[in-house]
Amino acid sequence: MNKRVASTWQITKQTFKEFIDDNPLDYAAIIGFYTIFSLPAVLIITIRIAGAVFGQEAVQGEVVKQLGGIIGKNSATQFQSIIENAAVSDATTIGTIVGVATMLFSATTVFVALQDSLNAMWEVKAKVEKGWLKLLIGRVLSLAMVISMGFLLLVSLSIDVALGIVYDFLRQQFSGIAVYFITIGNILVSTIISTVIFAAIYRVLPDAKIRWKNVWVGAIVTAILFVLGKYVLNVYFQHDPLADTYGAAGSLVLILVWVYYTAVIFLFGAxxxxxxxxxxxxxxxxDDTAVKVKKKEVEIDTDTGKVEVKEKEKGDSL
Incomplete structure (x- = not known):
């Protein structure tokens, strides 16, 4: 037991050390920038996939409701307007084709940014001669991720419907206690779905070989931090004067804070x-289409001009 605790503490300490060394805030800013432009397209695709079963208006309303629980009602309403404005118009065939292509490109861009950040943190890089192939594969995988998110949203909504039925039953039978059961159920569902999403991203996107058993551990830790952070941000956004401070841009600032925080949690989990x-x-x-990246430190003695090159490995203290 003591050895396990010591090992857990050592891994946690090493994670913070390497996390700081890898400049995660820079990567989070990059991911956040691409996410802001990609999120409307991602949401449109996922809404249409889940909307095929539950109806597009119902699904869009649920998505806005979930966003409102995180970033506030006003910001969620603004995001709803962004989604509606970004929707593909049925005006002309050419316009539809261009709109769909643009939407798919935007939706996959954020996953390409995630892949680049994971590769950098895990010290791997696609081979130059196969760079174009990796780019194509990366876009296909990113599109698959978007479609998978639509499927997971469908599952999530199905579970929400089931929880709603259970809630009504418990409320009739046990009154106020039903609220606690449903709250716990929502937390568990959110954690499970987040774990699956993070596990898929950590396993599929990077150009590295990593076992599923290790991926699941990291995904569970990330999902727990993500769910806890979601509730903390919800409380913060409900009482924070950012919206008043920034006026009309306040809602956008809240969205940026939420996306940036999520990116930091994602990178810490990675x-x-x-x-x-x-x-x-x-x-x-x-993997077979990538190479290991070696970091080297160069020290130059200004007095003698002697140059010393040292190879730097991550995790030397483990």
Whole structure:
């Protein structure tokens, strides 16, 4: 037991060390920038996939409701307007084709940014001669991720409907206690779905070989942090004067804060996953279309002019 606690503490400490060394705030800013432009397209695609079963208006209303629980009602309403404005018009065939192509490109861009950040943190890089192939594969995988998110949204909405039925039953039978059961159920569902999403991203997007058993551990940790952070941000947004301070741009600022925070949590989870993997597998190997990136430090003695090159490995203290 003591050894397990010591190992957990060592991995956690190493995760924070490497997380700071990898300049995560820069990566989070990049991901956040692309996400702001990609999110409307991602939501449109997922809404249409889930809307095929539940109806597009019902699904869009549920998505806006969920966003409102995180970033506030006003920001969610503004996001709804963005989604409606970004929707593809049926005016002309050419316009529809261009609109769909633009939407697909925008929706996959954020996943390409996620892939680049994971590769950098896990010290792998696509081979130059296969760069175009990786670019194509990356876009296809990113599109698959978007479609998968639509499926997961469909599952989530189905569970929400089931929980609603259970809630009505419990409310009739046990009155106020039903609220606690439904709250716990929503937290569990949110955590499970978030875990699946993070696990898929950590396993599929990077150009590295990593075992599922290690991915699941990192995904669970990330999902827990994400769900906890979601409730913390909800409280913060309900009482924070950002909307009043920035006026008309306040809603956009809240969205940026939410996206940026989510990106930081995602990257911390990725760092934890790679540290945990190396602690159990010794190192993360690149896949067949990638190579390992080696970092080197160059020290120059200004008095003698002597140059010393040192190879720097992540996780040396583990």
């Amino acid at each position: 760092e934890f996953t790679q540290v945990y993997s190396k602690a159990h597998e010794k190192k993360i190997e690149p």
